[in-house]
Amino acid sequence: MNHSYGLRRKLATFQLLLIKPVSTEDAIPMWILTNPSDEGKPLLLTVQSDDHHFARGIVTYEGSMTLEEVDLDKLVEQYAAQERINTDLVTVTVDCKYLLSGISYGSHTTDELLNAPHGGLTELHCEWQGKTLVTPFINCKVNFEQEVIVGHLASPCNAIWKSVCSLHNINQLLVDMTAAGSSSVNLETAVVRNYTVGMKKPNNTKRLSELLNETETYAYTAECPAGGCTCVTEDTSSLRQCLSAMNAEGSSNDFTYKLWDILRDCETAEELVTLLIQALKFISSGKIRPFIDANNKTYLSKLVLKLSRGHSQTAKVLKNLRSSSPQALSLVAQVGTEKTMWEYTRVMSLLEHSFYIAGIWTTDARSHESIEQINQTIQDMTMGGDFTLNPFDNISTAEHSIRLDCESFYVDDTNDLTVDDFASLKKHGLVAEKKDANEVPIIADEIDISPWKNLLMKFAQVHVCLEHLYRAETCLRADFTNLKPIATRLLEHYVSERSPIKTVGQVLSDPVQKIRMPIANNIVQDHLKKPAYWYRTVINRKENSDQGLIRDCKLTYVSSQQPVFPPSVWQNLEPPTDEVTEITTIGEELKYHTTKFTFLSNNLISKLTL
Secondary structure (H helix, E strand, C coil): CCCCHHHHHHHHHHHHHHCCCCCCCCCCCEEEECCCCCCCCEEEEEEEECCCEEEEEEEEEEEEEEHHHCCHHHHHHHHHHHHCCCHHHEEEEEEEEEEEEECCCCCCCHHHHHCCCCCEEEEEEEEEECCCCCCCCCCCEEEEEEEEECCCCCCCCHHHHHHHHHHHHHHHHHHHHHHHCHHHCCCCCCECCCCCCCCCCCCHHHHHHHHHHHHHHHHCCCCCCCCCCCCCCCCCCCHHHHHHHHHHHCCCCCHHHHHHHHHCCCCEHHHHHHHHHHHHHHHHCCCCCCCECCCCCCHHHHHHHHHHCCCCCHHHHHHHHHHCHHHHHHHHHHHHHHHHHHHHHHHHHCCCCHHHHHHHHHCCHHHHCCHHHHHHHHHHHHCCCCCCCCCCHHHCCHHHCECCCCHHHHCCCCCCCCHHHHHHHHCCCCCCCCCCCCCCCCCCCCCCCCCHHHHHHHHHHHHHHHHHHHHHHHHHCCCHHHHHHHHHHHHHHHCCCCCCCCCHHHHHHCCEEEEEEECCHHHHHHHHCCCCCEEEEEEEECCCCCCCCCCEEEEEEEEECCCCCCHHHHHHHCCCCCCCCCCCEECCEEEEEEEEEEEEEEECCCCCCC
């Protein structure tokens, strides 16, 4: 039944009168779709009633026009005349949205999101007071709004995120083994690396052979790999450059770090343990001299050094290690954990936040201070000089890294187990029941995995910050100076007790992460000089004004580059012609589709009893 616009409004009003009045908090607006071909091009009607107010509104289409054709002075005068008030009692608030890059995908599966054409959405939302649609880019209020898809296949941040995902799975396997015994986990089906649609599965056996051959090659030359972080140098000028280098070549020439980059890509725990034993067996042959960074204190690095110079118990150690999957997994995961901490700290050092990040891993008291306080402390200590208080700077040169032939590593490690420590190893199956006084074990005691749960949470929190920073750098075309204050706000939001990120699993199941925060105008002012995607103008009267009609009246005009209604409605508003087919510009003038929402509300004086 096709009712006219006037009849629909009467029916809606009568319907509300039949409904029992409710409180303002419980009131629900009723929206009615109208015929857009009617006079005045009405699109929607709304009526809303509570026990104190009768409110109603209408949305109409005003046409397609350029921004210069929108005369706010005239609209204010019309509003003042309608409400019978002076124009100086009228307020005008304008906000707009700049779509810089990307798209929001809404509800999709994880596989669909990770393979989506865009890795997120970046927008700027501006607001100001005044009768102009030209953005006052110097003094308007600007909010940075962004969503990222963590783990998106095109993101170079995956160079570190792959480590976090594998560590998350390995930690869960170790927890299960601790609770129910190592036999409770089937290594052949236990997942280390989750491969989703679109991900390439590397040939890890081939990669390991290439690593061992590479190590063997430089063992007989004068060339020694550089120590420290190879993807953060004095020439690094962007996060993209750093992360792309990390993806291509890794972050370090340390042998165990390179080994981790291979083992983290193993699909199952069985594959990981098999390749680990294969690598250690080759090392024990003495054919290679692995490079171990001086700052690498993991048990696996010590084991590699000792096996490479020969050990009488090598065969037994490898056999026991093969039979103890918890020990093998924890040895590998310890390297992955240390490397991941190191990489996040090094990358964030580009934005001068390495001290804050280092405090996160160590639960340093400094982590309870704000980033601004920490940076000020560093500035006070350096007195503005060239000296840099970066806890990781000492590993940036080769002279601080050592090779196998350094005698200092041949000294027995006090952390190694003695005969008296065999009891703790028995329960893990690393030694036989019978003690051998001549046996000198070279595998360290059980690795404490209890801190890893909290570390994994911190990894997830810092990584979401990194994803946002990388996208901000790309979409805002921001350098490190402009990214630094953005990094500060991101870290204070995500790496805190109030953080919305609590676990790695949470991010894996919901990879879309959103942020909205203020941003300095000077960082984005070049973007604000361009036309916005849409503008919204709200015309209202000042509060506590008793002049004119006794009611609330608010007019909202929305001007958008794209139609905001579906094609079935749009074809009645702007019918297609032979001359114009979805073209919204005339020459250089951009046209906006404008809709108007008129909202009226009166206080109820008496109630109608039916």
